[in-house]
Amino acid sequence: MQTPHTPLDTSMADDDTPLQNNPQDFGKSLHGCNHYRRRCKIRAPCCNQIFFCRHCHNEATSALTNPKERHEIVRHDVKQVICAICNTEQQVAHVCTNCGVKMGEYFCGICKFYDDDISKEQFHCHDCGICRVGGGAKFFHCQKCGSCYDVTLRDNHACVENSMKNHCPICYEFLFDSIKGATIMNCGHPMHMDCYKEMISQNQYRCPICSKAVCDMSRTWRRLDQEIEATAMPEEYRYEIPILCNDCNNTSKTSFHILGHKCSNCKSYNTRRIGTPNNSLEPQI
Structure with missing residues (x-):
């Protein structure tokens, strides 16, 4: 795995516009899509079409009218990329073989992943087999659950075997490689953090999978004790x-x-x- 590169120093022009000292930084953060800032596109090995990233590909193919044509890209199978600066198609690499720019400040040759925004603190987890964000030192890989979790959950969560290799019980998006943040409920089942907050806002306190309470309900139970005691049947x-x-x-x-x-x-x-x-x-x- 190649580790994220430290951003190069920049000087300031008279109009306070940063000047890039290194030719490899030309066009940095000026290209990409809604998902990533990057200076290359990928050629999808499954359909031979060109997209900025796998999410762009999956969104386009999932919208096809013919269900048989819908498919998702396997990120590790990507072999060819197209430089967004000089439009040269080439094998996956960090630096363009023609114009010499870095096609992404962060690059992972395993995931074929590029991103100019390294403030996300991307890192590659070899146990997960994919790149994640948030900083490698802030996460650990739970072998039983089969995914990376925040270090605060080490020895502090209920393990469910391969729990992250399932769909969010609310929106049904596959959790393992979702770009949305996830949380682990008291019962050990995961869901997207946004879905969890929405569920709680709707006064739903049970896990949609196992029906166990997902938060401390002791105050609610005490209030019910009082109401039941005051309401004779x-x-x-x-x-x-x-x-x-x-x-x-x-x-x-x-x-x-x-x-x-x-x-x-x-x-x-x-x-x-x-x-x-x-x-x-x-x-x-």
């Missing part, structure tokens, strides 16, 4: 029902109440009714 509704707790996975019996059913084990109200008042929790012979 009519005589005909005073009976017990069997429930399953989504948080601790234990079954128990509790008094029926229109406001909620409390788990006798962990005291959570994140429960579901699993039978009628006459049902027993014991297996029937």
